[in-house]
Amino acid sequence: xxxxxxxxxxxxxxxxxxxxxxxxxxxxxxxxxxxxxxxxxxxxxxxxxxxxxxxxxxxxxxxxxxxxxxxxxxxxxxxxxxxxxxxxxxxxxxxxxxxxxxxxxxxxxxxxxxxxxxxxxxxxxxxxxxxxxxxxxxxxxxxxxxxxxxxxxxxxxxxxxxxxxxxxxxxxxxxxxxxxxxxxxxxxxxxxxxxxxxxxxxxxxxxxxxxxxxxxxxxxxxxxxxxxxxxxxxxxxxxxxxxxxxxxxxxxxxxxxxxxxxxxxxxxxxxxxxxxxxxxxxxxxxxxxxxxxxxxxxx
Amino acid sequence: xxxxxxxxxxxxxxxxxxxxxxxxxxxxxxxxxxxxxxxxxxxxxxxxxxxxxxxxxxxxxxxxxxxxxxxxxxxxxxxxxxxxxxxxxxxxxxxxxxxxxxxxxxxxxxxxxxxxxxxxxxxxxxxxxxxxxxxxxxxxxxxxxxxxxxxxxxxxxxxxxxxxxxxxxxxxxxxxxxxxxxxxxxxxxxxxxxxxxxxxxxxxxxxxxxxxxxxxxxxxxxxxxxxxxxxxxxxxxxxxxxxxxxxxxxxxxxxxxxxxxxxxxxxxxxxxxxxxxxxxxxxxxxxxxxxxxxxxxxxxxxxxxxxxxxxxxxxxxxxxxxxxxxxxxxxx
Numbered sequence: 001x002x003x004x005x006x007x008x009x010x011x012x013x014x015x016x017x018x019x020x021x022x023x024x025x026x027x028x029x030x031x032x033x034x035x036x037x038x039x040x041x042x043x044x045x046x047x048x049x050x051x052x053x054x055x056x057x058x059x060x061x062x063x064x065x066x067x068x069x070x071x072x073x074x075x076x077x078x079x080x081x082x083x084x085x086x087x088x089x090x091x092x093x094x095x096x097x098x099x100x101x102x103x104x105x106x107x108x109x110x111x112x113x114x115x116x117x118x119x120x121x122x123x124x125x126x127x128x129x130x131x132x133x134x135x136x137x138x139x140x141x142x143x144x145x146x147x148x149x150x151x152x153x154x155x156x157x158x159x160x161x162x163x164x165x166x167x168x169x170x171x172x173x174x175x176x177x178x179x180x181x182x183x184x185x186x187x188x189x190x191x192x193x194x195x196x197x198x199x200x201x202x203x204x205x206x207x208x209x210x211x212x213x214x215x216x217x218x219x220x221x222x223x224x225x226x227x228x229x230x231x232x233x234x235x236x237x238x239x240x241x242x243x244x245x246x247x248x249x250x251x252x253x254x255x256x257x258x259x260x261x262x263x264x265x266x267x268x269x270x271x272x273x274x275x276x277x278x279x280x281x282x283x284x285x286x287x288x289x290x291x292x293x294x295x296x297x298x299x
Numbered sequence: 300x301x302x303x304x305x306x307x308x309x310x311x312x313x314x315x316x317x318x319x320x321x322x323x324x325x326x327x328x329x330x331x332x333x334x335x336x337x338x339x340x341x342x343x344x345x346x347x348x349x350x351x352x353x354x355x356x357x358x359x360x361x362x363x364x365x366x367x368x369x370x371x372x373x374x375x376x377x378x379x380x381x382x383x384x385x386x387x388x389x390x391x392x393x394x395x396x397x398x399x400x401x402x403x404x405x406x407x408x409x410x411x412x413x414x415x416x417x418x419x420x421x422x423x424x425x426x427x428x429x430x431x432x433x434x435x436x437x438x439x440x441x442x443x444x445x446x447x448x449x450x451x452x453x454x455x456x457x458x459x460x461x462x463x464x465x466x467x468x469x470x471x472x473x474x475x476x477x478x479x480x481x482x483x484x485x486x487x488x489x490x491x492x493x494x495x496x497x498x499x500x501x502x503x504x505x506x507x508x509x510x511x512x513x514x515x516x517x518x519x520x521x522x523x524x525x526x527x528x529x530x531x532x533x534x535x536x537x538x539x540x541x542x543x544x545x546x547x548x549x550x551x552x553x554x555x556x557x558x559x560x561x562x563x564x565x566x567x568x569x570x571x572x573x574x575x576x577x578x579x580x581x582x583x584x585x586x587x588x589x590x591x592x593x594x595x596x597x598x599x600x601x602x603x604x605x606x607x608x609x610x611x612x613x614x615x616x617x618x619x620x621x622x623x624x625x626x627x628x629x630x631x
Contacts, residue, residue: 005319012355018424026425049525051426057520078528080439080481086416088431097436099444099524108524110427110440123443139429 304508343398348382383592383615463584489587513541
């Protein structure tokens with residue numbers, strides 16, 4: 001005996017597949033399927049068999065010539081979850097096999113149900129067929145069944161044209177130069193950033209413009225787990241940052257630090273885009289990043 | 300009706316892997332064993348059960364005849380299904396009255412291919428096979444239709460595997476780990492042989508023949524959605540026709556490849572808590588496809604041949620989800 005086993009690979013295959021005649025009953029079902037209709041056949045006792053058979057399985061009698069349109073929706077009467085599909089299965093990802101009693105049928109059709117996960121499956125659930133693009137008269141003309149529609153996603157999008165005149169224009173022109181402009185109310189002795197024309201506290205006119213440094217302290221923050229096109233990654237941190245010399249915090253992104261390490265009192269500094277890329281926009285500041293200085297005690 | 304008995308039974312020590320033996324080499328020892336046990340060198344009729352799709356070679360049963368000594372020509376037949384049905388054919392042949400002995404054997408090497416997908420080929424080519432529905436999938440649908448408790452199913456698997464470990468012919472399988480849900484029957488290579496004898500010959504060959512007092516098989520629609528998968532009407536019909544309920548059943552060997560099938564069969568055969576189910580470990584402990592059903596009959600008969608029991612029942616199944624059921628009642 002050789003020490004290594006002598007093993008040969010051997011394949012059984014019928015090149016091109018078997019040609020099979022369907023007969024009038026199965027043929028009718030498959031022809032209707034090609035036209036994206038589901039039909040059953042009525043037995044002498046009045047039951048509707050889906051898929052149709054040539055005989056009544058209960059009595060052995062031939063079925064009648066009456067075909068009845070059923071479905072397309074149906075109810076799952078039993079199901080089993082396939083976590084790892086085989087090559088021959090109709091779906092590549094996890095799915096369920098189900099017995100589906102189509103509306104108007106007295107027997108159940110076996111087919112695949114594409115559900116998001118095993119928790120989305122239950123006996124009694126309603127499913128609808130999803131058809132192949134070009135039906136050919138084959139049971140796989142139904143790609144699979146899918147759970148009944150119970151929710152939809154509605155996209156919302158509206159476009160606006162904003163014009164920066166007045167104080168916003170003053171502030172953004174500063175940002176274009178790499179400078180953050182605030183305004184100081186003479187009466188209240190408070191510095192507001194971004195620059196504004198009037199004091200929100202006393203209503204007085206703000207005439208005094210002053211440049212503020214791009215360093216500050218985080219007063220509060222939020223960790224966001226939903227993606228946002230403006231954010232560097234998920235999760236991202238948005239924070240209120242009290243710029244040094246300002247009395248009102250400004251909202252901005254915080255990055256270059258793991259989200260769970262962001263804290264109140266943390267010292268941060270603006271990360272600007274290169275000068276050549278700057279425009280009159282807050283996009284000039286990518287985000288704020290920690291400076292590494294000791295935390296500040298917030299009053 | 301002629302009185303026919305099982306007078307000898309032999310099976311291989313089944314393996315969970317391909318040992319490299321050819322099919323004639325696999326069956327030769329069991330044929331020789333029943334020949335020695337009965338002293339018979341020739342049989343009036345020979346019938347075997349196997350499936351060409353297991354080996355992927357047409358007429359693979361013909362080469363298995365090499366193990367028999369088929370020259371001068373013997374009276375021989377074959378069923379392309381479990382050898383329990385070969386036993387049924389041999390029993391019918393003995394009813395003709397002109398022959399007194401029959402050799403029945405079955406064999407299968409399910410290690411050669413992927414049994415899960417090979418069993419897809421037994422489904423109808425119009426509605427089921429094109430979907431690629433595999434053996435585990437349709438068993439899963441039946442388990443869902445029955446809706447049995449997971450703990451009850453797990454206990455059946457644990458009991459079967461423990462019994463299998465105590466059976467030198469079955470596989471030495473550990474308890475399934477965790478809560479796996481559907482436990483598939485093991486891949487198994489093996490063979491079995493039975494000798495039938497009619498009337499006086501049976502009592503001359505052994506002091507305690509296992510008389511076949513009832514034997515019947517019934518079938519249901521093939522398509523899974525056309526029947527109530529939670530019940531087995533055909534197993535119940537076959538059990539009634541074979542007369543299972545005419546006396547107490549000490550032991551029942553059931554061809555239950557999945558735990559939920561045992562629950563369905565216990566109900567169909569109306570077995571009570573007094574009946575010991577699958578003391579051999581059953582198909583969950585060794586499942587040489589095409590011989591598994593005949594082994595159920597052999598195991599049930601052996602208990603009578605050994606004098607351990609007086610009335611036992613064996614069940615064999617074919618087709619998807621217990622479509623076709625054969626029930627044998629054996630009495631000492």
